[in-house]
Amino acid sequence: MPVLTFTSLIFVGSFAAGVLGALTGLGGGVVLIPLLTLGFHVDLRFAIGASLISVIATSSGAAAAYVREGYSNVRIGMFLEVATTVGAVFGAYLATRVPTRALAIVFGAVLLYSAWLSRGRSGSQTAVAENPWSDRLGMSGSYPDGCGGQATYKASRIRAGFATMFGAGTLSGLLGIGSGAVKVLAMDTIMRIPFKVSTTTSNFMIGVTATASAGIYLARGYIDAGLAFPVMLGVLAGSLAGAKLLTHCRVSLLRTIFAWVIVALGIEMIVNGWLGKV
Amino acid sequence: MTTSSNGAPTQNTPTHDLRAEQDARMEQVMGRLLQVGVLLAASVVLAGGVLYLRAHTGERVSYRVFTARPIQVRHPAALVHGVATGDAVALIDLGILLLVATPVCRVIFAIVAFALERDRLYVAISVAVLAVLLFGLLRSH
Numbered sequence: 001m002p003v004l005t006f007t008s009l010i011f012v013g014s015f016a017a018g019v020l021g022a023l024t025g026l027g028g029g030v031v032l033i034p035l036l037t038l039g040f041h042v043d044l045r046f047a048i049g050a051s052l053i054s055v056i057a058t059s060s061g062a063a064a065a066y067v068r069e070g071y072s073n074v075r076i077g078m079f080l081e082v083a084t085t086v087g088a089v090f091g092a093y094l095a096t097r098v099p100t101r102a103l104a105i106v107f108g109a110v111l112l113y114s115a116w117l118s119r120g121r122s123g124s125q126t127a128v129a130e131n132p133w134s135d136r137l138g139m140s141g142s143y144p145d146g147c148g149g150q151a152t153y154k155a156s157r158i159r160a161g162f163a164t165m166f167g168a169g170t171l172s173g174l175l176g177i178g179s180g181a182v183k184v185l186a187m188d189t190i191m192r193i194p195f196k197v198s199t200t201t202s203n204f205m206i207g208v209t210a211t212a213s214a215g216i217y218l219a220r221g222y223i224d225a226g227l228a229f230p231v232m233l234g235v236l237a238g239s240l241a242g243a244k245l246l247t248h249c250r251v252s253l254l255r256t257i258f259a260w261v262i263v264a265l266g267i268e269m270i271v272n273g274w275l276g277k278v
Numbered sequence: 279m280t281t282s283s284n285g286a287p288t289q290n291t292p293t294h295d296l297r298a299e300q301d302a303r304m305e306q307v308m309g310r311l312l313q314v315g316v317l318l319a320a321s322v323v324l325a326g327g328v329l330y331l332r333a334h335t336g337e338r339v340s341y342r343v344f345t346a347r348p349i350q351v352r353h354p355a356a357l358v359h360g361v362a363t364g365d366a367v368a369l370i371d372l373g374i375l376l377l378v379a380t381p382v383c384r385v386i387f388a389i390v391a392f393a394l395e396r397d398r399l400y401v402a403i404s405v406a407v408l409a410v411l412l413f414g415l416l417r418s419h
Contacts, residue, residue, distance in 0.1 A: 041341075041342050060384075208407065
């Protein structure tokens, strides 16, 4: 394909991936990597490298908007980043040793799991015992409750949350995605941190997590300038546009459609990985 | 006022409010820092991208086969030389390095901010995160 055509198509595709990622909260990477590998026949390693760069850009670009809303918690984020960054370095080392076929299958499984998580959360939250470490680590906070007041919260089950964050970091480093879905799972479902605080703090953490594995990707030559530049700019522009759209429209139908698209992509990645076509 | 399991007050004390206020301010600056870093990196990448397209018009491109293209994080001098000679790929690579440097700056800023709050525990936690980041960036060759 001629360079100009290829770059333009990649930019448009990345823009769309960024919009969808922002609207659904799953991030651009989950759509981008299947698009590049299945749609444009890009080698999985180049796709992962370009995606990782776009993940850093998106996370950092969206941070300012989230900070204004006053939801994210810098202490919880920083503490859990210890786990995600160590996981990310570990995952990136794994990525250079695992055959791409296996990576494709793992990626497909993560897609299916993300689709499952994006169905929406079950509202019932049973009470758990208070964790003394929550006070020692200062992992409590407050956020705007939407009625003009402040709601307070406290993190519980810190050890389980920390361990899950290591897993989230490993997936991020292994597959070049933000793995925001797993980070939100760790904070919201395990540590019982309010959903709004979980999603915004997760966004803050994604950039630092991805940066931990970026060095290994750079050194191993996974990041190609000609591919990375339209991907990075496309996903960044798309996610900013998506975040604007998010405040203007109802997205429940879109979310449902998107979940099924993710399921289809996940199955295709697994089948291609199994047949060795990736 | 809520109490923790050992009965100590944890909410609405003056120190708590002050800390929350300081944290909120820290997050504001962090958000701004990240935004500026990304804008700068994206501008450099965009400039490099335009140069790249002009230099390679008419050529055909395929990423079907993987050939490693390492970027030397530890030897930025070569990169700067490439940028000075108008090499599009070097300019894009420089933008990517600026992007990668942005979250690192965020963590360094957090260390300073926690130190100003005299929060030793969180200075230590932030230093640990920085150490992992630098290990990943510099020791991976």
